[in-house]
Amino acid sequence: MSLAIEISNLHKMYSGAWSPALDSFSFQVRKTQIMGLLGPNGAGKTTCINIICGLVKRDKGKVSIFGKDPANNIQQIRKEIGVVPQQIALFGNMTAWENFRYIGRLYGLNEATIKERAHNLLSRLGLLQHADKRIGRYSGGMKRRANIIASLLHEPALIILDEPTAGVDVQSRALIHDFLIEYHKKGKTILYTSHHLDEAEELCDEVVIIDEGKFIISGTPKDLIEQTAQQTNCKKLEDVFLHYTGHSVRD
Amino acid sequence: MKKITATIIKEWIMLRRDAAGLMLLFLMPAILIVVMALVQDAPFRDYQELRFDLLLVDEDGGSLASEIKNGLKQSKNFNVIEQINGQQLTDAELKKQLQKGAYHVGIVIPKGATAEVANSANLIANNISKKLGLGGTMPARESRGNSYVRLYFDPVSKPTFRTSISFALDRFITYSCSNILVQRISKLSKLAGDTASANDDFKKVFQGIGIREEVLNDKHNDKAHINSVQHNVPSWAIFGMFFIVIPIAGHMIREREDGSAVRIELIPNAFRLVAMGRILFYTIICSVQFWVMAAIGLWILPFLGLPSLYMGAHGWVLIPVSISIAYAATAFGYFTGALFKTTNQAMPFGAISIVILSAMGGLWVPVELLPSVMQKVAMISPLHWGLESVHHIILRNGNFGDVIKHIVFLLCFGSILWMISIYKNTSRIKGI
Numbered sequence: 001m002s003l004a005i006e007i008s009n010l011h012k013m014y015s016g017a018w019s020p021a022l023d024s025f026s027f028q029v030r031k032t033q034i035m036g037l038l039g040p041n042g043a044g045k046t047t048c049i050n051i052i053c054g055l056v057k058r059d060k061g062k063v064s065i066f067g068k069d070p071a072n073n074i075q076q077i078r079k080e081i082g083v084v085p086q087q088i089a090l091f092g093n094m095t096a097w098e099n100f101r102y103i104g105r106l107y108g109l110n111e112a113t114i115k116e117r118a119h120n121l122l123s124r125l126g127l128l129q130h131a132d133k134r135i136g137r138y139s140g141g142m143k144r145r146a147n148i149i150a151s152l153l154h155e156p157a158l159i160i161l162d163e164p165t166a167g168v169d170v171q172s173r174a175l176i177h178d179f180l181i182e183y184h185k186k187g188k189t190i191l192y193t194s195h196h197l198d199e200a201e202e203l204c205d206e207v208v209i210i211d212e213g214k215f216i217i218s219g220t221p222k223d224l225i226e227q228t229a230q231q232t233n234c235k236k237l238e239d240v241f242l243h244y245t246g247h248s249v250r251d
Numbered sequence: 252m253k254k255i256t257a258t259i260i261k262e263w264i265m266l267r268r269d270a271a272g273l274m275l276l277f278l279m280p281a282i283l284i285v286v287m288a289l290v291q292d293a294p295f296r297d298y299q300e301l302r303f304d305l306l307l308v309d310e311d312g313g314s315l316a317s318e319i320k321n322g323l324k325q326s327k328n329f330n331v332i333e334q335i336n337g338q339q340l341t342d343a344e345l346k347k348q349l350q351k352g353a354y355h356v357g358i359v360i361p362k363g364a365t366a367e368v369a370n371s372a373n374l375i376a377n378n379i380s381k382k383l384g385l386g387g388t389m390p391a392r393e394s395r396g397n398s399y400v401r402l403y404f405d406p407v408s409k410p411t412f413r414t415s416i417s418f419a420l421d422r423f424i425t426y427s428c429s430n431i432l433v434q435r436i437s438k439l440s441k442l443a444g445d446t447a448s449a450n451d452d453f454k455k456v457f458q459g460i461g462i463r464e465e466v467l468n469d470k471h472n473d474k475a476h477i478n479s480v481q482h483n484v485p486s487w488a489i490f491g492m493f494f495i496v497i498p499i500a501g502h503m504i505r506e507r508e509d510g511s512a513v514r515i516e517l518i519p520n521a522f523r524l525v526a527m528g529r530i531l532f533y534t535i536i537c538s539v540q541f542w543v544m545a546a547i548g549l550w551i552l553p554f555l556g557l558p559s560l561y562m563g564a565h566g567w568v569l570i571p572v573s574i575s576i577a578y579a580a581t582a583f584g585y586f587t588g589a590l591f592k593t594t595n596q597a598m599p600f601g602a603i604s605i606v607i608l609s610a611m612g613g614l615w616v617p618v619e620l621l622p623s624v625m626q627k628v629a630m631i632s633p634l635h636w637g638l639e640s641v642h643h644i645i646l647r648n649g650n651f652g653d654v655i656k657h658i659v660f661l662l663c664f665g666s667i668l669w670m671i672s673i674y675k676n677t678s679r680i681k682g683i
Contacts, residue, residue: 053517078519085517087510093268094261103514105257106521150514 258528280491313365
C-alpha cells in the first residue's frame with residue numbers, strides 16, 4: 001500500500017499551553033484517497049496540517065509525506081503539496097489574475113502555463129468573469145474558491161484543505177464539492193478538514209476523528225456509522241462524531 | 252531572479268493602489284521640506300544676513316557716536332532708527348518701545364562717550380610718546396569715567412540673537428576706539444615732524460591684516476554654506492525615507508493577518524527571495540523619494556524665494572549614498588514589520604522611533620549644538636549617518652572616499668536588521 005501521509009505518535013505542546021495540541025496522534029492517508037480529518041474546535045487538526053506542511057515543528061513522533069520527512073525535505077515536499085489554508089491567503093488589493101500570476105511565478109511556472117492553468121481553474125470554479133476584480137471585493141464564497149485555485153496552480157499530488165467551505169453559501173459549497181471530486185479523479189490525494197460532517201460523509205473515502213490532540217477512531221463513513229449504530233441510535237456521520245467527541249461546547 | 256522580479260512587480264501593484272501610503276512617502280515629505288525650509292529660512296541666515304530695526308539714542312553727539320552710527324548705517328544688518336513719529340528718541344522712549352515688543356534691540360550712546368574715548372586715547376598716545384621720546388603731548392586727564400554704550404533687548408529676544416547683535420556692535424565700537432587712537436598717535440608723530448603717516452586712519456594702517464573668510468571647498472565657490480535649503484532638504488528627505496517603515500510594516504502585518512504570508516511560506520524556496528524582492532523594491536522607492544525631494548530643492552524652492560539646493564562638486568556620490576540610506580530605512584521597516592504582531596503596535600513604534608532617531612541624529616537641530624552626551628548617542632542613529640554623508644557631499648564638496656564609512660555603516664545597519672527580521676519571521680512562522 002503506497003502512502004501519501006504517514007503520521008505516528010505525533011506530539012506537539014505549544015509553549016504556555018496547559019495540554020498538548022497533539023498527543024501520540026497517528027493516522028495514514030493512502031495515495032489517491034480522500035481522507036477527512038474531523039474534530040471539534042481546538043482538537044488539533046490545524047496543528048497537524050501545519051506540521052505536515054512544515055509550518056510548525058513537532059516535538060516527537062514520525063511524519064512522512066510521500067516517504068519524506070518534512071523536517072529534512074520540506075522544500076521538496078512543498079512542491080508536491082497544495083495547502084488551502086483556513087484564511088483567505090491572497091492579496092486583497094490585487095486582482096485574482098494578479099494573485100495567480102504572482103503565486104505561479106513564485107512556484108517557478110512560466111507565463112503561458114500560469115495563464116492556461118489559471119484560466120482552466122477560474123473557469124471550472126466560476127470565477128473567470130471576475131478574474132480582473134480585486135480579491136478584496138469578492139464575496140466570501142468567491143474568496144474561498146480563489147483560495148483553492150491559488151493552491152492548485154502548481155498541480156500538487158497532495159491537496160490539504162483546512163475548512164475550505166467555512167462561511168460559504170450552499171451554491172459555492174456544492175461547486176467546491178463537485179470540483180474536489182473531479183480533481184480527485186485525476187489521481188490526486190486529498191486531506192480534508194471540515195465542520196460540515198454531511199459534506200465529509202459524502203466526499204471522503206475514509207475519516208479520522210481527533211479530539212484533544214488524540215486519535216479517536218478512523219474508517220469509512222459507512223463503517224463508522226454501522227459500528228456506532230450498534231451502541232447508539234446512529235444514522236449519519238454527525239451522530240458518530242457527537243458520540244465520540246461529546247456534546248460539550250469547545251473553545 | 253524571477254521570484255525577486257515577481258515580488259517587485261507585486262509590491263509595485265500593492266503600493267500604487269495604496270493612496271495613503273503613496274501620500275505618506277511622497278506628498279508629506281514634500282510638504283515638510285517646503286514648510287520647514289521656509290520656516291527655518293530666517294533662523295538659518297544666522298542673523299548675519301537679516302536686517303533689523305535698531306533704535307539708537309545719541310546723547311553724546313561726538314565723533315565716537317558718529318563713527319558708530321555710520322558703521323551701523325553702512326552695515327547691511329541694521330536699519331538705524333533715531334526718531335519715531337518725528338520725535339527724537341530718548342533713553343526712556345527707547346526702553347518703552349522695547350518693552351512693548353515693537354522693536355527688538357536698541358543702543359544708547361551716553362553723553363561724554365567721545366570725550367572719554369578721546370581722553371583714553373590721549374593717555375595711551377602720551378605714554379607711547381614719552382617712551383619713544385617724541386616730545387609732544389596731548390591734553391588728558393588722569394581719572395577715567397564710565398561711559399559704556401548701553402545695549403537693550405526686547406525681553407523675548409533669544410540668547411543667540413543677543414550674542415550676534417552684541418558682537419556686531421562691539422566690532423563697530425572697537426573700530427571707532429582704535430581709529431581715534433591711531434589718529435592721536437598720527438597727530439603726535441606729526442608734532443614730532445614726521446609727515447609720512449599723518450592723517451592715516453585705522454583702516455589704512457591695518458590694511459591687509461585681519462580676518463577674511465575663505466571658501467574651503469575645492470571649487471572655490473561659496474554656495475556650500477549651510478542654509479535652510481541645504482539643511483532641510485536632505486534632513487526631511489531622509490526623515491521621509493525612514494517613514495517607509497509605515498507602509499512596509501503595515502503590509503507585512505496585514506499579510507500575516509490575512510494569511511497571504513503563510514501562502515508565501517508554503518511555496519518552496521520563496522520566503523527569502525520574496526523578502527529580498529521586497530527590500531529591493533522599497534529601496535528603489537526610497538531612492539526615488541530622495542531624488543524627488545532633491546528635485547524640489549533644486550527647482551521648486553527657488554520659486555518660493557529660497558536658494559536652490561547645491562548638490563556639491565561630486566553630486567553623483569549622492570546615488571550610492573541615497574541607495575544606502577534607502578536600504579537602511581527599508582530594513583528598519585522590515586524589522587518593525589517582523590517585530591510586532593499588530594499594526595496597532597507597529598505604527599506608533601515606527602513613527603515615534605523615527606522622530607526620536609531623527610532628533611538624536613541632528614535632523615532637527617544640528618548635532619554640533621546638542622549636548623556632548625547626545626552627540627555620542629547620535630552615532631547610533633542611521634539618520635545621523637545618512638545626513639552626515641549628504642552634508643559631506645553638498646556642504647563640504649566631499650567625494651566617495653569621504654562618505655564610504657557612512658555607506659558601510661548604513662549597509663551594515665540595514666543588513667543586521669534584515670537578518671534579525673528573517674530570524675524573527677522564521678521563528679514566528681514555526682511557532683518556536
